[in-house]
Amino acid sequence: MTTPSKSCIKLEKWLLRQIGKAIADYNMIGAGDTVMVCVSGGKDSYTLLSCLLALRARAPVDFRIVAMNLDQRQPGFPADVLPAYLEKIGVEYRIVTEDTYSIVKDKIPEGKTTCSLCSRLRRGIIYRTACEIGATRIALGHHRDDILETLFLNMFFGGRIKAMPPKLKSDDGRNVVIRPLAYCSETDIARYARAKAFPIIPCNLCGTQENAQRQQIKAMLREWEAHFPGRIESLATSLRNVTPSHLGDSRLFDFAHLTGNPASGEEDLEGDVPGAQQPSQKSFAPIRVIRVRSPQSPMA
């Protein structure tokens, strides 16, 4: 076994700190939990499993980890790669084989998007397996950048502010889904996966290209980050600092019954955000209208 480099150890520490913080912030895992970690063979899920195992080794509470992989019978899926890896690292695991690939190909006409049926089928199998193994948590490998891409997809194409929560009750109400990588950047995860030389399984075996709109958003976020370093982190932080009274959703804030209290003497500057630049006094100054008469004007 090769000794990890100093930079890999440092990166792992950084990832563990962020994952530990997300777990604590959202009370994701407690004593006695069984966490079913969904492992697809991609960089994110390998990182999630590896970091959760490292955290469990030093956690003050005891919890069970079961790695789970769904073999969807996609052409060329190397069925032996994950079992070999999971055996090697000595984690309890369950491989579920269900030919969802054929179902999707059968039901969806050629050229139409297959992802929604495919993920619905996959979700059902994951929830069922979680119940079978007695899992109290289903851990998914979505990270900070996935969450932000989803936010912008929903804003740009769905007209709503909605991302991916770090913790949620599953659709069937029987499971709790957690996303411990919610604070981790994709770049750090990719670096970590390279450093650990995880046996990555390609993610395009089903023949479907990744959603073009998501690709565009990803490119937009990357460009922003290149021009304004720190912007992505600021956006991610904003998801944890929501002020319903300064948005416009009457279901979250009772705008209809909002009243003033002249006696209080308190000032409330609309849009007053701590740290945000306020308009200068000048911009509130009354505008002086200067009329200029042009000698050529027919009105002159």
Ligand code: SF4
């Ligand atoms: S990309 Fe392929 S495997 Fe992934 S959800 Fe879409 S159809 Fe399913």
